[in-house]
Structures are given as structure tokens and as C-alpha cells.
Amino acid sequence: MKAFRNREYRLWIVTALLLAGIGMGTAGSALAAGQDYPGKTMLMIAPSKPGSGFDTTMRAVVTALTQEKLVQVPMTVMNMAGSVPGTAQIVLRYSNDPNMIAVMSTTGSLNYATGLSPYYHKDWRPIARLISAYYGIFVRQDSPYKTLGDLIKDLKSNPGGTPLSGGYSDDRLCYGALFSKAGIDITKINYAAFAGGVESAGVVLEGSAKALVSTIDDVMGLLESKQLRLLAVSPGKRMEGPLLKDIPTFREAGVDVEWDNFRYILGGKGMPDHAVKYWRETLGKMVKTPTWQDMIKKYRWGDSFLAEGIDKFLDEKQVVITDVVKKLGMDKKQKK
Amino acid sequence: MDLWANISLGFSQAISLQNLAYCFIGALYGTVIGVLPGIGPLVGISILLQVQDEQDDVSAVVMLAGIYYGSAYGGSTTSILVNTPGESSAVVTCFDGYQMAVQGRAKAALATAAIGSFFAGTLATVAIMLLAMPIARLGIKFTPAEYFSLLLLALTMVSTLATESPVKGLFTTLVGLLLATVGMDLQTGRVRFAFGSHWLIEGVDFIVVAIGLFAISEVLVQAERIQKYGLQKREQISGHYWITMQELKQSFLPYVRGTVIGFLVGVLPGAGSTPATFFSYAVEKKSSKHPEQFGKGAIEGVAGPEAANNAANQGALVPLLTLGIPGSATTAVMLGAFMIYGIQPGPLLFEKDPAFVWTIIASMYIGNVILLILNLPLVNVFAKLLDLPAALLFSMVLTFCTMGVYSIRFAVFDVFLMIIFGIVGYFMRKHDYPAAPLLLALVLGEMMEQGLRRALTLSNGDWTVFVTRPISLGLLSVTVLSMSYSVIKYLRGKKRQA
């Protein structure tokens, strides 16, 4: 009898706990739809190795949000190396997780255009563009090329004998956009692809490659020490800073191209509107804080915050990038 | 002297109670990271990027450097104790380090690794101090053509890694080379052998293969043994013998050679410390009077590669500090860290910010001393781990291996890959297919192919580039000489047998 009552008593407790749990659960979800977001830990995915551009950007965002106390929940950066597997995971695993945001760049559009990845910006929810890195065409200090025009002339008359070097991924897009616009058949140019801009600087310093395509922030040290010389820069207007203000843009140098590598924050495809709104507002506040401004100055990133029009921007970019990829000879329908 | 003024400036900055504390924390943290398989200095340093507001710049950089070489110290520990490489650069240490542990000489192996690391770290720091600039200039001379020739030379070392069965050694080398081609080709963006798996686009990770081939297959072998003989007959691998004077003497020359090799390879951007450890191992085996003991617990096979690993780590800082070109993934993170502290590595750094450079250099000396002091007593602690009941020890090894592999990119796919290579590794061991050539080929393969193709792109398809460039020609001649030497030796041995 006693044992029975005991069991009954326990049953009641369990039922009560269960009910309370369900109650709290429903209350929690009701709150989640509204003002309580994010409510729990945010997962911040950087789809590349630690130390890469994605990783640095994400950690800079976390640092700024924490120090400026803009987000109260814990934020964990997760490195999912590789932009292709990374975006695949974002789509396949986190599409419906409102507590995941990630960072992407032109790489995402490039991977889709080359057929490397089946996913692109319509498969996730772009939130806001944060920063842009600008490109430059560099030569060794003692190079005979004085202007971008000199280099283009040689690339036209002797494409085989004018090898270039640069990164294998995004950098190739700038190279393709620039030189195809200049009227060169870029599939004839010798382009030695390296892991990134800095890595490809060595062969230019040594002399094997005639010019380097790289983001400017990557090789700033070599520019400052006058080992490399900058022929032209990619943004629409001249850049600031003592070393950069006298350098012509591509357009001024005679090629009507403007290029940058932008990084943007995205959420899963199923991210609710209130969460998107929350992040657009929070990031909008963040980019104005001194912490963020100080950081992008140190990393030499260009501030290019864009929240509302980002979908349209990415649509347009995808068209341009697909076109460049075709000119590069890298699009998916190529046959040998 | 100018140098003395500089270095004493560095020490005066580095030796504050606060900095020493940060250096210690960094070293300890680095050791932990190094010990854990798959978790490397990359993780530790990028975390530091987030906490930078709490410290001043110098302390942060001192701590960063502590993590950096702390992990190089720690990587070998699990290689020696449980045949589980903590870092890719500690794979070579498995060959003889684990065998030493099996013979009850775990402490000697751990001690020689720690002392060798200290020796190389300190010597390489001296080299950075005196030779950074000229060496960096030499490094620039290494274009893709030279890389290809160097890696070809390195690949001929396979003959030293597979003396028992050269035919099977050749086979596993080719399998390793093939694995290295999996994934996206940098030159064209074309994907090879991925069969639609997006995970394989990034290629097959070296550490996943290494952990599978060594650690997982080791657990299988132990399970097999225990099933037959019971727990009592498990090889008594806990070590009781401290390193002897004789062993230290044997280790000394390998330290020196390892340091030189490691530093020179480390200076080359993109090469990294893993090839350096293979080079050192091959050189030790070639120059040894008893090459047959290698792979069976030769202390030189631990001493040389461990020294090379640390020297290569220091060497990788040379192009970073002098040119702003990171020599490895880890130094690329360090570059990011430097930038956050408003420091632009490059040719002007030594002039513009001498206090910073010399403080780093001073902290390297200090860090190495701290690590030696930290690691020698740890030898006893780690060796104690082997007294854990086998049943628990091996389950824990499996956990750490799985976590290390999983956390590389949070992919269960990689865990399955590790398990597959574990099974493959078991059969390779049973049937005398050497794993070392496979790993060497895997680590060198991609660099070699990319070197070849970049060189041909830069020369506009002119193959003579490999023989018209003096350094490349030199390397190729050494390759041809060493290969014909091996072939002659092999044929002679055959004749004698017949």
C-alpha cells in the first residue's frame, strides 16, 4: 500500500514536471517569435580554416558585438573548412536554425558559377554586406611597366611571355573581369594560381611572374617597403592613404571595370523575418561603433555596409560573375 | 654591439611578471593543444584573436608565440605513448617513438623529444636573430620550379622509409600521391575524384589519414592481441627508464642536423614543418650506422624529427617577419593577429618597430626555457597515463581521435574516413605495406604537382626551366645521384643474396 502510494506520488511529480516543461516550452516559442530573439547561443559559421578571411571577419564581428555589448547571448565561431562543404552544411543542416549566421563572399557566387557548388545566395538568407576588399595590380619595383596600359599592351602582343600570378579563387575573378574588359583573350594568359595573394607575391618578387593580382590589404607590407609597386586599383574612386591616393583606378587607367571582394553575413533559408530584422539592425549599429571602425582600419577593409538591397545586389553580382567565369573558361558547361 | 642593444631591449620588455605569466599560460595552452590529436595551434591562436582586448599588445604576442611553439612540443607526446599523432608534424615521431615506448623507454623518448625541441627552438631563434634577412632573400629564390625539384628529391626518400619491402613501398607511395590529387585543382578549379561528395572537394586531410593509419589501427591490433592473450599479456609499455647519458649522446647529432634541416625547410613558404620531419628522419636513417634499427625504436628517429619540427616552426617565422609572407597556415593566423595589434610584418618591421621584433625574439628564448621546464616533469605525468587500465586507455584514445578529426570542420564524414583508414591501416600492418611512404606522398603530392604546373605556366610551357635554374638543377642532380645510388645498392644486395 505504501509502495503504491509512493509510486503514485512520483507519477504526479513527473506529470507536473512534464506539464511545466511543455508550458515553458510553448511560452518559450511564443517569446522566440518576438522580442526574446536570439535567446540562446548564436552559432557563427566561418566556412573556412581558422585564420582565413572568413574566420577573421567572423571573429571581428564577435569581438565588436561583445565589446560594444550589442548582443547579450554567447556567440561561438565555428570553422567549417571549405566554402563548398561549408555552404552545403549551412543549407543542409542549418536552414531552419534561426540561431545560426554565417559569412560568405564572392566565393559563394564563384562556386555556383563554376558548378563547384549547387547552392548560391537564393539558397540562404543574405542579411547584410559588411566589408569590401579592393584589388590592385602589382609589379616588382624595378619592373618596366609604368602603367596598367603598358602591361595590357604586353599581354595583348605576347600573352604567353607575360605570366601573371594570383590567388586561385576570388582573385581570379578580378583578373578575369579586368583583362577581358581590356580586350584580351584571357584563356591565353599564363596565370599561376596560388593559395592566396600573399603566397603569389614571391614569384613576382623573384621575377618569374610579371605582375600580381591581389587584394591590397594582403600585400600592404611589401608595398610599404617598396618591394612591389602598384599600377592600378579596383574601386570606383581613388583610395585613401599616402601610398594609395596617387594610384589610378582601373577606370582612370583606361579599363571600364570596378571590382571588389565583399563579405556578407547570411542566415539559413528558413530564418524568420524578425531574426533577419534583428541582425540587420544589430549589424547596422555595429558598423558605426568605434571598435568595428578601428578593426576594419587595422585589417584595411573597406566599409561597405548594405542591408536592405542586398538580395538585388547579389542577383546582379551573380550575373556579372557568371559572365566573368565564362570568359575565364571555367564555367560548368565547358567541354575539353 | 647593436645586436646586444637590441636583444637586451627585447629582454627588458619581455621579462615582466605579467609577460612571463602570459608566456607560461601560452606555453601550457599550446602544450594541451599539441597533445590533443587534430587540434592544432590554428585553433588556439584564432581564439586569442577574440580576447585581445584584455591584454596589452606585447603580452598578447608573447602568449601567441607561447601557444605557437608550445603546440610543437606537445604534438609528439601522444605519438610516443599511444601511436596517435597530436599534429601532422608528429606523425614521424610515431615510427620510432612508439616503438621506444613499447620497449619500456617512453620516458627516454619523451625526454629526447622535449630536449630536442628546446635545442632546436633555441638554436633556430639565434638563427632568426642573426640571419633572418639573408635567409628570407634566399627563400624568395625558390620559385615553383625549385619546389618541384625539391619535392621530387624528397620523394626519393621513400626508398629509405621502406627498406623492408621496396615493392610495396612503391605501391603505397603511389596510393599516397593519388590521394593527394583528390579534390579541387588550384590551377583550373576542376575537381578530381570527389564523386559528387562536397567534402572531398577540399581533398583528403592528412591528419585524418594519419590518425586512421596509426591510432585506429593500433587499437585494432591491441584488441586482437588482448583477445588472444588476455589483458596480462598486453605489451607493458609504461616506461620506467629515464633518458640515459648514452641516449643523450646519440641524440646530439640528430638534434643538430634536424635543426638545420628544419630551419631551412621551414623558411620556404608553404613547405611547413611536416615535410621537414620526414626529411630529418630520412637523413638520420641514411647517415646512421645501424639503419635497420629505425622503425624499431631508434632514438635518433625521435630526436632528429622533433628538432626539425621545432626549427621549422621557427623558420616559418622568417618570411613572416621579414617579408610579411606567411610560410604556413599557422603563421597566416599570426599575420592576422599582428595586424590586429597594428603591426605590419614586412621588410620594414625590423627598422620601424624594433621593440616589437626583439621582444618576440626574446620571448622565444624565454618560451623555450619555460617549455623545457614544463615538459620535463610532464614526462613523468604523461608516462603515468600508460598505467591506466588498457580497456579505458584505448577507449579514451578513440574518443580523442574522433573529436580531433570531427572538429577539423565538424564533419562526421571525416570520422568515417578515419575509420576506413583505420581498417586499411590494420591490413597494411598485417601484410607489410609501409604506411610512412603513403603519408609522405600525401603530404608532398599536392605541392609537387602544383609546383610542376605553376612552373610550366610561368615558363610558358618550357620544360627546360627545371634545368636552367641553378638551384633546381642542383636539386635534380642530387635526386638522380641518390636514386642511382639506391638502385645500385639494391641490385648489389640482390646479387649478394643470389
Add this chain to the structure above:
Amino acid sequence: MKETGGKKSLFTFDRIVALSSILIALFLIHNEYNMPNPNIQQTIGPSFMPIAILVALIFSALLILVTSFRIIRKPEGGEAAPAEPPAKTTAGQYKIMAMVILGLLVYAIMLVPVGFIISTTILILWQAQLFQRGKWIRNLVVSIPFSIIVYYLFVHVLEVMLPMGILPL
């Protein structure tokens, strides 16, 4: 079951490896040869190295095949016999190794949905049973704190996100 001069089993391990790798290599060469290549200026394209390696692989597999026959033909050379002939792995040994692998596979599958702490505890208990029957209490006392400590080490010290799964931590 006993190996007697290898006559009984024509399909030794080496030969199976050699033959199957030749077949796989041929398939891969075919596969690689028919891959569309990007139209990029290249002296040797992305297929060159893989095909070269595969051709070499076929030759080395043939070499293994040839040597495997030669060794059998001279069972009594002047050479010293191997110190101890490699013991044949028994069915029981294969079973236990299969169980180890099975445990690992289940662990990998469980890891994300169930979470690190629970899966690891189960893995350790499972593997420990394979190595040594019984001692449940000891294993539990070790495995639960071990899983929790490792979880905290990874998540809070190393900031490596491990799946927490169904545990509300």
C-alpha cells in the same frame, strides 16, 4: 585453415590487393580521361598527374603480383626464416575487431543527434567491455566524468563546439 605453402589459397592478400587496385585504377583512368576540362591556358592539365600516377600504380601492382609468385616458388631460400610466422588471425579476433569498428561507427552516427557526453560515455563502456569483461562500476565512474571534463575542455577552453545533442546543458 592452416597455411601450407600458400598452395591452398591462390588468392593471397597481396594478389587480391594487386588485382583490385589494377581494376580500380583502370576505372579511375577512364573516369578521369572523360572529364571535361576548363578552358584555361595549361601546359599539362589537371588530368595529367592523376593519370600518370594511376599508370604507375598499375605497374607497381603488377610488380606486387610478380613478386608474390616468386616468393612462393622458393620456399626454402638460404635466407633465415622469419623469426615467428605471422599468426593467423582467428575468427574470435576478427569478431572483436569488428566490434571495435562497429562501436566507432555507431559513435560517429550518434555523436551529433545524441550529443557528445552521452555518446562518449556509451562508447567508453562499450569498448571497455570488449577489452575486459565486467568492471562496470569502475568504467562508469571513469567514463562519465571523463566525458564531461572533455566536453568542457573542448567547448569552454578550446572553444571547439561539440554537439550537446539531447542533454539540456
